[in-house]
Amino acid sequence: AQSVAQPEDQVNVAEGNPLTVKCTYSVSGNPYLFWYVQYPNRGLQFLLKYITGDNLVKGSYGFEAEFNKSQTSFHLKKPSALVSDSALYFCAVVDNFNKFYFGSGTKLNVKP
């Protein structure tokens, strides 16, 4: 079955340290990959996407993600975390039939 996995329910990191939020997928073909962020009492906001080309994608608020086809992963990264980055992060994958698959979300806690 096609799926998206975010193996960590929660990630804790100190402000100023690098952060990584993991995402792996099991979707056939050449899927498109997305990261979204959700702040409390808000809808999801688009951060970045991989369609084709360079495996390292840069997005909003200093976030970036690296597509690794062999490991079927699309981990979200940021070199230096801010307290304001604390939120819920969702990985999403869209297959070649426009079918959407979302992960269950990872709560990022950035402590001062």
Next chain:
Amino acid sequence: ETGVTQTPRHLVMGMTNKKSLKCEQHLGHNAMYWYKQSAKKPLELMFVYSLEERVENNSVPSRFSPECPNSSHLFLHLHTLQPEDSALYLCASSQARTASYEQYFGPGTRLTVT
């Protein structure tokens, strides 16, 4: 953040009530979506509309009935819901129903079924 609006933001309803959720997008998009968000579960895509035509219905119970009167408005009509239907219902839109386009989400309606 005002690109996609949803009303009401909070709704409490009994199992025998009938209510409707409303979504409006001001982005000129052609595709609209309803999602159900429950704690610690993946977002569940419920319905997809493209150019006002329903193109996807992901095994959603008939007590949920969507309506898309035009490309800017999307409704979710609710009747005889169950307590397990309590969740955050999110509306989203995208430029087209094509995999490469990102979606823009509304703030959601927090639904509680008593």
